[in-house]
Structures are given as C-alpha cells and as structure tokens.
Amino acid sequence: MNERFEILVVGAGPAGIAAAVSAAAAGLRVALVDDNPAPGGQIWRSGSSQPAGARRWFAKLDASSVTRLQGWRIFDAPTSGVLRAESDGDCRDLHYERLILATGARERFLPFPGWTLPNVMGAGGLDAMVRGGLPIAGKRVVVAGTGPLLLAVAAHLALRGAKIVAVCEQAPLRRFLPFAAHLLSEPGKLLEGIEYGMAMRGAKLYTHCWPVRANGREKLESVTLAQNGKQWDERCGYLACGYHLVPNLELPALLGCRIEDGFVAVDNWQRTSMVNVFCAGEPTGIGGVELALLEGQIAGLAAAGRTKEAEKLARRRRRKLGFVHALRAATDLDPELKKLASDKTLVCRCEDVSFGALRERGSWRDAKLHTRCGMGPCQGRICGAAAEFLFGWTVDSVRPPIYPALVSSIGRFVEPVQIAPEISHFASASTQAGQQKETL
Amino acid sequence: MRDTWDVVIAGAGIVGAACALECVSRGLRTAVVEGRGIGGGATAAGMGHIVVMDDSPAQMALTRYSQTLWRELAASLPANVEYESCGTLWVASDEEEMEEVRRKSAVYSEAGIPTEILDSQMLAEAEPQLRKPLAGALLVPWDAVLYPPCAAGYLMAEALRLGARLYAPRSVLSARKGNAVLDDGTELHAAHIVNAAGVDSTRLLPELPIRKRKGHLAITDRCKGFVRHQLVELGYLKSAHSLTSDSVAFNVQPRRTGQLLIGSSRQYNDEEPGVDHAMLAAMIERAQQYLPEIGALSTIRVWTGFRAATPDKLPLIGPWPEDETLLLATGHEGLGITTSLGTARVLIDHLLGRETEIPIGPYLPDLPARFARVEANA
Amino acid sequence: MREPARSLTLHVNGVSVTVAAGTTVAAAILIAGATTRRSVTGEPRGPLCGMGICFECCATIDGASHRRSCQIVCAPGMDVRTL
Numbered sequence: 001m002n003e004r005f006e007i008l009v010v011g012a013g014p015a016g017i018a019a020a021v022s023a024a025a026a027g028l029r030v031a032l033v034d035d036n037p038a039p040g041g042q043i044w045r046s047g048s049s050q051p052a053g054a055r056r057w058f059a060k061l062d063a064s065s066v067t068r069l070q071g072w073r074i075f076d077a078p079t080s081g082v083l084r085a086e087s088d089g090d091c092r093d094l095h096y097e098r099l100i101l102a103t104g105a106r107e108r109f110l111p112f113p114g115w116t117l118p119n120v121m122g123a124g125g126l127d128a129m130v131r132g133g134l135p136i137a138g139k140r141v142v143v144a145g146t147g148p149l150l151l152a153v154a155a156h157l158a159l160r161g162a163k164i165v166a167v168c169e170q171a172p173l174r175r176f177l178p179f180a181a182h183l184l185s186e187p188g189k190l191l192e193g194i195e196y197g198m199a200m201r202g203a204k205l206y207t208h209c210w211p212v213r214a215n216g217r218e219k220l221e222s223v224t225l226a227q228n229g230k231q232w233d234e235r236c237g238y239l240a241c242g243y244h245l246v247p248n249l250e251l252p253a254l255l256g257c258r259i260e261d262g263f264v265a266v267d268n269w270q271r272t273s274m275v276n277v278f279c280a281g282e283p284t285g286i287g288g289v290e291l292a293l294l295e296g297q298i299a300g301l302a303a304a305g306r307t308k309e310a311e312k313l314a315r316r317r318r319r320k321l322g323f324v325h326a327l328r329a330a331t332d333l334d335p336e337l338k339k340l341a342s343d344k345t346l347v348c349r350c351e352d353v354s355f356g357a358l359r360e361r362g363s364w365r366d367a368k369l370h371t372r373c374g375m376g377p378c379q380g381r382i383c384g385a386a387a388e389f390l391f392g393w394t395v396d397s398v399r400p401p402i403y404p405a406l407v408s409s410i411g412r413f414v415e416p417v418q419i420a421p422e423i424s425h426f427a428s429a430s431t432q433a434g435q436q437k438e439t440l
Numbered sequence: 441m442r443d444t445w446d447v448v449i450a451g452a453g454i455v456g457a458a459c460a461l462e463c464v465s466r467g468l469r470t471a472v473v474e475g476r477g478i479g480g481g482a483t484a485a486g487m488g489h490i491v492v493m494d495d496s497p498a499q500m501a502l503t504r505y506s507q508t509l510w511r512e513l514a515a516s517l518p519a520n521v522e523y524e525s526c527g528t529l530w531v532a533s534d535e536e537e538m539e540e541v542r543r544k545s546a547v548y549s550e551a552g553i554p555t556e557i558l559d560s561q562m563l564a565e566a567e568p569q570l571r572k573p574l575a576g577a578l579l580v581p582w583d584a585v586l587y588p589p590c591a592a593g594y595l596m597a598e599a600l601r602l603g604a605r606l607y608a609p610r611s612v613l614s615a616r617k618g619n620a621v622l623d624d625g626t627e628l629h630a631a632h633i634v635n636a637a638g639v640d641s642t643r644l645l646p647e648l649p650i651r652k653r654k655g656h657l658a659i660t661d662r663c664k665g666f667v668r669h670q671l672v673e674l675g676y677l678k679s680a681h682s683l684t685s686d687s688v689a690f691n692v693q694p695r696r697t698g699q700l701l702i703g704s705s706r707q708y709n710d711e712e713p714g715v716d717h718a719m720l721a722a723m724i725e726r727a728q729q730y731l732p733e734i735g736a737l738s739t740i741r742v743w744t745g746f747r748a749a750t751p752d753k754l755p756l757i758g759p760w761p762e763d764e765t766l767l768l769a770t771g772h773e774g775l776g777i778t779t780s781l782g783t784a785r786v787l788i789d790h791l792l793g794r795e796t797e798i799p800i801g802p803y804l805p806d807l808p809a810r811f812a813r814v815e816a817n818a
Numbered sequence: 819m820r821e822p823a824r825s826l827t828l829h830v831n832g833v834s835v836t837v838a839a840g841t842t843v844a845a846a847i848l849i850a851g852a853t854t855r856r857s858v859t860g861e862p863r864g865p866l867c868g869m870g871i872c873f874e875c876c877a878t879i880d881g882a883s884h885r886r887s888c889q890i891v892c893a894p895g896m897d898v899r900t901l
Binding site for chain 2 (some may be wrong): 076078079089362363365366369370375376377379399400401404405406407408409410411412413414
C-alpha cells in the first residue's frame with residue numbers, strides 16, 4: 001500500500017501538528033505520521049490535563065484536511081522522496097515532495113546503582129505511563145534529574161493524587177533561579193507556576209541534589225539522595241528520573257541533514273541542508289512547546305511556499321531563541337554525575353553491559369564491537385547519551401532500520417532506479433522461485 | 441624513531457591477530473600495527489562461521505585444517521567469543537541438489553570430516569522452521585559459529601600477553617625491504633613484514649589482485665530455537681563461485697544470544713558502505729523462501745562489509761616474489777574467520793623453514809602465473 | 819467532549835485483569851503485578867521511557883512477540899504474555 005503526498009510531516013507533537021495544519025491551510029495535500037496511538041507527542045500526550053493551547057491545536061488538526069497516519073513508525077528512507085513505515089505487522093511506503101521532520105526529543109538517562117529496578121522510570125516516562133492508565137493516586141514518588149520537565153511532571157502527578165515526596169534538580173540554586181525566573185517571565189508560565197505551587201503543597205524541592213542509588217529487591221522501595229555531601233533515603237514507590245532531553249536525530253541523519261553541535265542545522269525557514277527537507281522543534285534545539293509551535297508553523301508555511309506569512313513568525317522565533325541557550329545553560333550536568341556508576345552498574349540495558357566493561361574501551365564503535373553495548377533493540381538510544389556524557393565518546397553512524405522492524409518490512413522491494421543486468425537477472429530467478437513456492 | 445622486530449604485522453583483524461599469536465608463540469619478536477580497532481574491518485562485519493568448504497581441493501584442505509585448529513582452541517576461548525558447535529546444514533531443495541549432497545558427503549568423508557545425510561523427513565525434524573518439503577540436507581556437525589570481534593580480541597590479547605607489541609591506532613604507509621613506515625613517522629625495521637590488511641592490502645601493494653566484494657547482513661532480536669544449525673543453501677557455492685555477478689544466497693546462523701544472523705549477498709563494483717536496498721530485499725526474499733516464518737521476526741540492525749576477494753577464491757599466503765621480506769596473509773573473501781588459524785600456522789611454518797601440514801603451493805602469491813591460469817580457464 | 823468511562827478485561831500471563839478503556843498494555847501489565855521482562859542476565863525490568871524507545875516494555879500480544887506495549891492500547895480479550 002503506497003501513498004503520495006505533497007507534504008509529509010513526521011511526528012505529531014506540537015511542532016508536527018502546527019506544521020501539518022499550516023501546510024494544509026495553504027491548500028496542499030498533507031499527511032502527518034506518528035508512531036503513538038494518538039497525537040500529541042510527549043509534551044501533549046493524551047490522558048489528562050492537556051493545556052488549552054494543546055486542545056486548540058488538536059481541534060485545528062481535526063478540522064483540517066490532513067491525512068492522519070497514527071501508529072505508524074518510520075524506519076527507513078529507501079529512495080529519494082520515500083519514507084518507509086511499519087505498523088502492527090503492516091508496511092507502507094510514503095511518497096512526498098517536501099518533508100517536515102518534527103521528530104522531537106527523548107530523555108537522557110544517566111546510570112546509577114539500582115537504576116534498572118522496576119518502577120525506576122524517566123520523568124517523562126512515568127508521566128507517559130500514568131497518562132496511559134498506570135494508577136498513581138496515593139503512591140509516593142520522587143522526581144529527579146534536571147530541566148523544566150521535572151516540575152511539570154511533578155505537578156501533573158500531584159494533580160492525579162500522587163504523593164510527591166521530593167523534587168530533586170541537579171542544577172545548583174544559583175543556576176536554577178535565573179532559569180525559573182525566565183519561566184515565570186512568560187505570562188502563560190506564571191499561571192502554570194501558580195498551578196504547580198497549589199498542586200505540590202508538601203513537596204520538598206531540592207537543588208544541587210540527585211539520586212545516588214535506587215534500593216529494592218524485585219522493584220523499587222527507596223531512593224538514596226545526595227546533596228552537598230549529605231545522603232539520606234526516601235521511601236517511595238516510583239522514581240521519575242531524567243536528565244533533560246536529547247534530540248531524535250536518527251531520521252534527519254539518515255536523510256543526510258547536516259548536524260551542528262548536536263542539533264539539526266536549519267535556516268530561518270526551518271530548511272535543513274537537504275533540499276526539500278525541513279525540520280522544526282526539538283531536533284533543531286531544545287526549546288519547549290512555544291518555540292516548537294512557531295517553528296512548526298514556519299516550516300509548514302515555508303514548505304507550502306507561503307514565505308511572507310512565514311517571515312512574520314520567523315521574527316517572533318528569533319526573539320525566542322535566547323530561551324534555547326538559557327535552557328541549555330541551566331541544565332548543564334554536574335561532573336559529579338559521572339561518578340555515580342560503579343563498575344557493576346549497567347550502562348547498556350539491552351545487553352547488560354556494565355560501566356566497568358565500558359571503561360576499558362576507547363570509542364563508541366570499539367565498545368559496540370567488543371561489549372555489544374548499543375547493539376540491542378534500543379539501538380543505543382538509552383545508553384548512547386549516557387556514554388557520551390560518561391566517556392566523551394561521539395555516538396554516530398546511522399543505518400537503516402532506524403527502529404527495529406520486521407524482517408518482512410526491511411526486505412520490502414524497492415523500485416530500482418537503474419536496473420543492473422545482474423539484479424534483473426536475479427529478479428527473474430526469484431520470481432521463478434516464488435512461483436515454485438506457490439505450487440508446493 | 442626506529443624499532444627492530446622479527447615480524448611486523450600490518451592489520452589486527454582475525455587473520456593478523458592469528459598471525460601475531462602464532463609468531464609470538466614460536467618465539468618471534470612481533471609487532472602489530474592496527475589503524476581502526478582490533479577485529480574492526482571485515483572481521484567485524486562478517487558472519488563468524490567456521491565452515492569446511494569444498495569449492496576446490498585447496499579450499500577443502502585449508503578450511504579443514506583450520507577447523508581442526510579451532511576445535512583444539514575451543515576449550516580455551518572465553519565466553520564472549522560465543523563459540524558454538526552448532527554444525528552446518530547444507531540444504532537441498534530438489535533431487536539435483538541431493539545429488540550434490542551425496543557427492544559432498546563422499547568428498548568430506550575422504551577428508552576425514554564426519555557428515556550425515558538427512559532425508560526430507562529428518563530435515564523437517566531437525567529444523568521445523570524450514571519450508572516443507574525440501575529434498576534433504578548434508579549435516580556437518582564439526583562446523584561452528586563464533587563472534588568475530590571478540591575472537592580477534594582474544595587472539596590479540598593472548599599475543600600481547602606473550603610479548604607482542606601493538607601500535608594502535610596507527611597505519612602502515614609503506615612496507616618494503618624490511619622497513620615499515622607508520623603514519624606518525626615511526627619506522628619499524630623487521631626481518632619480515634606481514635600484509636594482513638584485508639581490503640586495505642592494496643594500499644601497501646597496489647599490484648595485489650584483490651577486489652572488494654560487498655556483503656549485507658541483518659540480525660534479529662532474540663528468537664531462541666528458531667533455527668538450531670547454521671543453514672546454507674547449496675546455491676551458496678554458485679554465489680561465492682561467480683567472479684562477476686551480484687548475487688544472494690540463503691545463509692542464516694543462530695547466535696548464542698538467541699539472535700538470528702541473516703545473509704548473504706555478494707556484489708562487485710559497489711564500494712559504497714551504505715545499505716543497497718535492492719540487494720537487501722533480494723537477500724531477505726531468498727531467506728523467506730527457505731524459512732517462511734522469518735518475516736515475522738524483528739530486525740535490530742542491518743549492515744554491510746567488504747570481503748577481500750582474489751580471482752581464484754583462494755587467499756594469498758606466503759612471500760611476495762619481488763620482495764621476500766614481505767609476506768602476504770590476505771584475500772580470504774568469506775572464509776577469513778575459518779581459515780585464520782590455518783593461514784597463520786602455514787605462513788609461519790613456511791617462514792621458519794618447517795614443513796607445512798598442508799601444501800602451501802596453492803596459496804603462494806606466485807604471480808602472475810597463478811592468476812594467469814585462472815584467466816586462461818575463464 | 820468526555821468519553822463515558824468504560825472498562826475492559828484482558829489477560830496477562832493467563833490471569834484476567836480489568837482496566838479502564840484507553841489503558842496501555844504496559845500499564846495493564848504493571849496493574850496485573852507482572853514484570854514486563856527479564857534482562858539477558860535475568861534482572862527483572864519494567865518500562866523506563868514510556869515512549870517506545872527503551873524496549874523494556876516488550877511483550878507478546880496476541881501471539882506477536884517483541885511488541886512495545888507502552889504504545890499499544892488494550893483491547894477486550896487481548897492475550898498478553900511477558901517473558
């Protein structure tokens with residue numbers, strides 16, 4: 001089953017929704033593809049208490065002519081102008097003239113003793129699970145790591161009845177405060193701040209603090225926290241711990257987009273270095289929802305040829321770019337976090353590779369070959385960011401499939417551009433074999 | 441800076457590492473130069489099979505000899521080398537291929553390799569996932585699989601433990617008349633220099649008739665028990681045999697992790713490391729013809745590699761006629777893992793003036809005569 | 819517009835569990851008190867990322883293995899098996 005679109009948008013978070021809606025409003029044939037059961041990405045994940053802005057955009061999306069491909073995961077770009085997606089055993093090729101990548105970001109996980117225990121999750125991870133129906137009312141939760149996600153998650157969980165025992169931000173107070181002020185300087189954020197305050201009565205906020213150990217036998221029972229040389233245990237049922245966000249660069253990299261300083265390089269129209277490929281939102285710089293919405297709209301309009309309308313938004317975007325840098329500075333990781341893992345602490349969860357085994361290797365490639373770190377189904381998405389921070393390795397090289405896919409999907413035939421004699425010879429041989437199979 | 445050695449080996453892939461261990465075990469002062477990482481070239485990309493092949497008597501001799509050496513070493517190999525004596529099933533899809541099975545069985549018996557002929561029913565019991573009916577198969581129980589980067593790592597670690605020295609990451613820029621010059625200016629003076637650089641061998645010796653033969657592989661997530669033996673179609677020999685055309689041949693391998701390794705493809709004239717989707721599709725389709733349910737397995741990774749191929753499908757082992765200080769141990773195509781130990785033993789026996797346990801003649805780089813014969817027969 | 823609250827019943831490792839409509843299979847596994855998987859060295863594991871990236875939530879759903887359960891919504895009568 002194939003489909004042809006003028007504009008294909010990958011990722012139905014804020015940036016993708018804004019891009020799709022804007023391009024469709026300009027009269028183009030647009031498709032929005034996303035691997036989750038429902039749109040919203042991570043920050044607007046369905047389940048409860050979606051902000052008013054999210055509901056407005058969902059309504060626009062529902063009212064638009066955008067073709068919705070929900071539950072489809074892009075795993076390959078077999079030829080120019082085609083993305084290949086898989087869903088529940090089915091595989092399809094999506095043909096496009098212009099592509100807008102809004103693949104978002106994922107959490108950065110840093111290993112520490114006990115981090116592999118059940119009920120230790122990412123901050124966004126636990127939030128997603130709760131939105132997906134995990135009961136949290138009455139449960140004791142520690143939220144830890146770094147970044148604005150922590151407060152948002154803590155507040156949401158508190159609204160759902162969780163007992164937030166502590167929120168532990170690794171940044172020291174002097175770095176956290178200016179950032180918090182920046183958050184509060186935006187009117188929408190101020191309101192959120194008040195809501196946070198109300199929801200989190202009784203929760204303790206610690207800065208320059210992080211978990212050094214998760215304790216429990218078959219699952220989490222308590223967390224050992226450290227702050228300025230002091231350590232203490234907090235009894236809890238869940239630890240929601242994530243160290244800010246890293247961009248999802250696999251699809252942009254597969255397509256050949258230039259990556260600069262760890263993010264997809266784009267111009268003021270959100271154009272990447274590859275012709276007809278745009279990128280908006282977190283992959284171009286971690287900047288939050290409002291920036292993502294602006295960039296999505298710019299990309300959608302620019303891809304649709306509406307450059308004048310895009311220009312107005314581009315000016316607003318430029319004013320907001322300072323937030324990206326402020327956020328980056330605020331979430332800078334304390335070097336002490338490199339010392340949390342002991343030799344026995346696992347870094348690669350797919351293949352159970354320890355910190356001690358990795359310490360002996362010289363590069364990411366060397367580690368992959370000799371320890372199997374990064375060779376499991378997560379393809380290094382969980383352990384790679386940790387390895388970059390812990391060892392200073394560059395985690396690179398992208399090959400299809402960028403997500404695990406069925407053998408039948410990766411073996412899907414490709415329209416040959418040029419048919420070399422040997423290949424067409426094979427093609428006829430395989431057809432014979434195929435016919436032979438049918439008669440068996 | 442000048443260092444003096446008995447042997448300097450260019451390349452720490454499986455062949456170079458095997459040579460290093462052989463040299464140092466025989467008391468030779470040995471240095472190894474590696475630019476990319478131990479076991480990082482074709483060694484890292486390949487299937488890791490130890491398989492006896494009878495495309496020619498010389499190939500049979502070397503693979504059989506080398507398999508014996510691997511079997512002797514097996515007990516010493518650490519767990520991360522994942523050595524598994526799973527055996528190979530050469531699968532016959534029709535009566536013509538069963539004739540080939542019977543012929544092969546006789547040849548292997550002659551060489552002292554135990555085999556068993558499986559009929560259609562026995563094959564179905566041995567490997568329930570294979571499509572039915574197939575004509576049967578030849579079981580070669582002494583064949584094995586292992587994880588090549590860690591095997592090269594083990595051989596190198598043993599060599600270092602016994603006193604070999606590793607220069608890494610460094611590459612050899614030139615190797616002539618007992619003098620190897622590295623990319624940082626270091627000069628290594630050696631009685632002999634071994635070119636074990638695989639597809640990079642032509643950088644040191646452009647005259648070598650070695651071509652890159654691209655291959656694709658895919659590995660699945662854990663599916664323990666899906667297949668129990670290495671499975672190869674008899675058409676594999678035709679695919680490996682052909683010197684010019686692109687081809688695929690069914691070849692899958694169970695790993696100790698429970699993952700399934702899926703191959704194989706061969707292409708000349710493509711030096712791009714990127715995945716060739718048409719070849720990949722062809723390879724997968726071929727696999728589906730033998731294992732109808734394989735499509736439902738989850739693939740974690742797909743990658744490519746380059747085999748160092750010679751015109752007569754035999755490696756180059758021995759002194760380079762124009763400069764006898766230069767020794768070759770390269771051009772192993774798809775049999776590098778299998779024949780690494782045999783290559784090292786034969787090469788060093790010959791170097792030390794000892795009688796080799798198999799005749800070295802067919803592998804000597806006796807150019808241009810050796811390949812002129814091939815061209816004449818082509 | 820609010821959907822009427824509904825629940826449905828599925829089976830996790832043979833045991834029936836009732837969850838609210840819209841619940842993910844990963845959440846259902848935890849509600850049932852089961853572990854989603856054991857690691858290659860036998861450690862018990864649970865969902866980590868909640869977004870289909872970590873593969874800790876993989877389960878066999880209606881016979882299909884290696885399904886990322888955090889991205890799959892429960893359906894009535896679903897058969898879920900964890901390793």
